[in-house]
Amino acid sequence: MLDKNGIAKRIAKEVKDGMYVNLGIGIPTLVANYIPDGINVVLQSENGLLGMGPFPFEGEEDADLINAGKQTITTLAGSSIFDSAMSFGMIRAQKVDLTILGAMEVSENGDIANWKIPGKMVKGMGGAMDLVASAQNIIVAMQHVNKAGESKLLPNCTLPLTGVHCVKKIVTELAVIAVLENGGFQLLERAPGVSVAEIQAATAGKLIIEGDIPEMQL
Amino acid sequence: MLDKNGIAKRIAKEVKDGMYVNLGIGIPTLVANYIPDGINVVLQSENGLLGMGPFPFEGEEDADLINAGKQTITTLAGSSIFDSAMSFGMIRAQKVDLTILGAMEVSENGDIANWKIPGKMVKGMGGAMDLVASAQNIIVAMQHVNKAGESKLLPNCTLPLTGVHCVKKIVTELAVIAVLENGGFQLLERAPGVSVAEIQAATAGKLIIEGDIPEMQL
Amino acid sequence: MINKVVKDADTAIKDIQNGQTIMLGGFGLCGIPENCIQALLRKKVIDLTCISNNAGVDDFGIGLLLQQRQVKKMISSYVGENAEFERQLLSGELEVELIPQGTLATRCMAAGYGMPVIYSPAGVGTEVAIGKETRVFKGKEYLMEYAFDADFAIVKAWKGDTAGNLIYKSTARNFNPVMAMAGKITIAEVEILVPAGELDPDQIHTPGIYVHRIFQGNNYEKRIEQKTVRTK
């Protein structure tokens, strides 16, 4: 079973040389730490930055330079800054190759819910609805089950949707799963020490298991 | 009767302090020469410049700095440069207060034809259709009659239209004329030495003459 | 060149009336018009509809206007980090309309570009789509979203000149340029105000035609919401 950093490490393998990538808040942010040397990627922050660098050194933080999570960050050689309309314009025009974000639920046809829980205070969708509606490749990083022990991979989402038919892949502490174009969760890889049966037990939606399921290489 | 410079001089009186103005090719370009000191206006050139200055001195021309007529020009203190989409965006959002352009025909309901003569080589509308479709205040600078002696102020345009119901005022060598919201050319001023009868004779569309028509003050 | 300079924030916002709609630039607390928010607090204008990506925090930014009950409605994409906001929303004192961030930005841009509507893919199939006209282009569904119609836009830039030209610094740019284009009247506060002619025409982010009033602000706090650092 993977911890958060393990999930991030596995997702980092999906990041290919030359990609522009948008990382959501939470586990996705950690992915940046595991991108191998020699793989050149550019991180997009939807508040208006291409080429997001690491956190600044203590004392060098700049209130005018933050990421979409409102964290102080830095730029890199080759960075560019732009306004919010252009930022979402490049997302909508599919110039951003890969979006990695968290979720509360994913359905077997690729719907995602990650912004609102009825009865709880709504914070707002921020840029999430734009990202999931536009990105050509969306990977969800999340826990396989919620705190109540219920599966987050469902036949249908029960929470208000963020977007429909958009998630392509899911990486959890248990497994790597592809969401098939015509519906269904196809099991691709098991986390180290996790059995197919455990994954099946934690998956409420239709899990497709074909042949031998390899263990993840991290 | 006015010459081209006289028409430009009269139109310059329509330009008020604080206006952003787009000047078309031909007589409209001359208007810039007659804007009085103390009247601060900013000239927009739709290829992407606010704050168009005079022609450069010989030897100081810059191929990268031209106006919409492709003439070499200069910038002024406070000028700004932008792309073509923003340029027409500010025109469409009516941030440009006044557009002055030439015409081949104007109809009594404010239609304008100024881009195409059937049977002759078409050069294209350039930005003219955008300007007439968007500007809140459009003044046409033109000759009252064409080379064949026919009126250019008509009940209906005979040439292909550039825009409909958009011209607010016309200044010719003979007169200043308002185009009424519900149709009709209202005679406002006579050129020096020109009689109402001469203007009437040169106007094919419905000319509205109310009370004494004053002579232009230049 | 036309001179757009006004004396101070109070002068700049003096004709904002109760019940009007104002846009405020900024993302989180980054690039917000601090001086104009203070002036709105002093003016005590109420029943405002505020279009701004966020609603500030309890004791800074738009949060201050919420504390004084000056806001009737917030139109935002994200309104977390604000307890007073939550209290007013739950008690029904405050209305809120949540809009996807990209749609928010594009509806500003639409206003600035004279586009009556734009088609946005964000929110298709979600509750955001309820009541909206949809249309499919090339197999993809979009929501028809209207250009905003705001009485005032209030933006913050780094440098500006007397002709109203603006240059933003770093990610404090965010919504400021698109809101500057979108206001019927646009007010800009800048950290540094220079005479027309000192800024390179090629480097202007917001041309002066969009800006009706400009002044040099002062005492910028520029509060950081999430200070994240690494050690050397």
Next chain:
Amino acid sequence: MINKVVKDADTAIKDIQNGQTIMLGGFGLCGIPENCIQALLRKKVIDLTCISNNAGVDDFGIGLLLQQRQVKKMISSYVGENAEFERQLLSGELEVELIPQGTLATRCMAAGYGMPVIYSPAGVGTEVAIGKETRVFKGKEYLMEYAFDADFAIVKAWKGDTAGNLIYKSTARNFNPVMAMAGKITIAEVEILVPAGELDPDQIHTPGIYVHRIFQGNNYEKRIEQKTVRTK
């Protein structure tokens, strides 16, 4: 950072195929991609559909491609000043689609912003409106115009860096930024190519994400169409 540098113009355009649609930046002869036009002449690729505000003059710019009969169709707003163009058009060798300049720019922008269509007021009630869907918003009529769909965009900038970031000079900016956003593949030629990190991130006109290939051009002629000067 991702490196977008290619060796030269011939390399940059090497996969442009007969019959494809290409956008070319520039207004008149100002800001046109001179080096890539020369490379297209050498490559002798034919049946091109060219989207460009103008069609060059007889012996410069896109006019050179017309001379070599490489262009099947021009999509432009203004095509005067070109005798060979006129001859080919009248003889039926060349197709031309004239589009209002602002609509041309906005249809590029739409492609770059992922907007399937935009509503334009330009051409309402004229022959430009024939066959187009119209719609009235707030009492004003608009034409529905589609985003362009171009295989390549070829633009010219003043400075660029190895990450593909571009800065334009003066009014040579014109259509270049909106076309740079609109191409499926965007090729940029620049007068000065610098390593990533030398350009100020706040001063980039076209972020590198839009640019797939960049090279430093040479021998720019920058012909002036209308030299107008005054005497001291």
